[in-house]
Amino acid sequence: MKFKNKSKITLNLKEPYENGLRWKIGINTVPCISVRKGKRCVYCGFINWEKPIEPQKVGGYFLDFFEKNYTKSISRVEVYSSGSFFDDCEVSANSRQEIVKTLNRDSIKEIVLETRPEFINSKNIKDLTKYIDPKKLFIAVGLETMSDEIRRKTAKGFTKKRFIKAIDVLQKEGVGFQAYLLLKPPVDMSEYESIVDLAKSVKDLVCLMKNKPSSLVVAVQPFFVAENSFIAKIPYFRNEFKPIWLYSIAKSIEILDKIRKEQKYDFKIILGNYKDNVETISVPSNYDESGKICTCSNKIRNYLNDINRHQKNVRIITDAVLAFKCDCKKSWIKEVGSKLQVKGF
Numbered sequence: 001m002k003f004k005n006k007s008k009i010t011l012n013l014k015e016p017y018e019n020g021l022r023w024k025i026g027i028n029t030v031p032c033i034s035v036r037k038g039k040r041c042v043y044c045g046f047i048n049w050e051k052p053i054e055p056q057k058v059g060g061y062f063l064d065f066f067e068k069n070y071t072k073s074i075s076r077v078e079v080y081s082s083g084s085f086f087d088d089c090e091v092s093a094n095s096r097q098e099i100v101k102t103l104n105r106d107s108i109k110e111i112v113l114e115t116r117p118e119f120i121n122s123k124n125i126k127d128l129t130k131y132i133d134p135k136k137l138f139i140a141v142g143l144e145t146m147s148d149e150i151r152r153k154t155a156k157g158f159t160k161k162r163f164i165k166a167i168d169v170l171q172k173e174g175v176g177f178q179a180y181l182l183l184k185p186p187v188d189m190s191e192y193e194s195i196v197d198l199a200k201s202v203k204d205l206v207c208l209m210k211n212k213p214s215s216l217v218v219a220v221q222p223f224f225v226a227e228n229s230f231i232a233k234i235p236y237f238r239n240e241f242k243p244i245w246l247y248s249i250a251k252s253i254e255i256l257d258k259i260r261k262e263q264k265y266d267f268k269i270i271l272g273n274y275k276d277n278v279e280t281i282s283v284p285s286n287y288d289e290s291g292k293i294c295t296c297s298n299k300i301r302n303y304l305n306d307i308n309r310h311q312k313n314v315r316i317i318t319d320a321v322l323a324f325k326c327d328c329k330k331s332w333i334k335e336v337g338s339k340l341q342v343k344g345f
């Protein structure tokens with residue numbers, strides 16, 4: 001296959017985050033259970049890596065890599081296997097413990113471990129909280145939306161009911177939860193409808209999490225077309241599809257910030273990008289009248305990148321983006337902004 005690669009560490013990215021650095025680490029494990037069953041999510045562009053690490057050896061590789069690359073400015077570490085950190089076929093129980101022990105450093109305040117919800121159970125979590133403060137642990141799930149109907153169209157392969165069962169476990173064990181939510185997924189829905197769905201999903205999540213032991217992180221992932229994904233084979237998504245406007249991303253973050261104030265529930269908002277482990281075909285942008293990518297896009301992307309630095313500055317950044325003066329703004333207002341205003345957003 002075109003994108004095969006033999007590296008053991010598939011992602012090694014350090015980005016500014018709050019007062020330190022956020023370190024994203026990808027490990028070449030056995031592929032995701034959905035890929036193994038031939039049922040990959042429609043947008044999944046994860047590269048097919050050759051020679052994955054055996055599940056029992058993942059912990060050892062991680063330790064070696066960590067020791068060579070760790071610096072004291074790292075405050076958050078995100079660990080990505082090829083699908084699910086808690087899937088024994090990817091990372092064995094011993095390897096999981098070794099990784100968490102390795103990450104138990106004073107500078108590291110947040111540890112994010114990504115998994116599908118079916119692998120979350122009390123034993124798996126307890127195995128780790130023996131070695132680390134549960135408050136430092138965040139279990140991340142690619143929930144995408146709280147709507148089963150929309151998620152089904154992405155071939156994600158789990159339901160809200162299954163997800164809520166996993167949340168109950170996290171609440172019982174007192175570990176945090178990070179929800180990845182997709183903005184403008186490649187399903188039959190408009191940009192406006194997708195922003196409304198994001199707001200609704202976050203309100204539902206707040207109801208589920210508020211006044212409970214686990215904290216919530218909302219990780220917004222603006223959808224982009226990835227090479228090697230199922231939808232990249234469809235000519236419309238390859239050639240015509242316009243990923244979400246950057247103004248819409250700013251507006252969505254502003255809406256989420258309003259929700260956390262209205263609900264008096266201080267969840268964290270993180271904005272995802274498209275630099276992780278995949279090759280891209282098209283990414284969120286602003287567009288001129290003729291539909292071509294507007295020249296302001298790079299500048300606005302740089303503004304948006306700052307959102308993960310300081311939660312308190314989120315509104316300063318979204319206000320700056322939404323007040324940005326460029327001709328393309330008129331097209332955005334016509335296409336999306338005016339509908340959001342009617343909705344009261």
Ligand code: SF4
Pocket residue numbers: 032033034035039040041043044045046082083116142156
């Ligand atoms: S998006 Fe995640 S869950 Fe879906 S196939 Fe890819 S790795 Fe698996």
Ligand SMILES: [Zn+2]
Pocket residue numbers: 286287294295296297326327328329
């Ligand atoms: Zn512009």
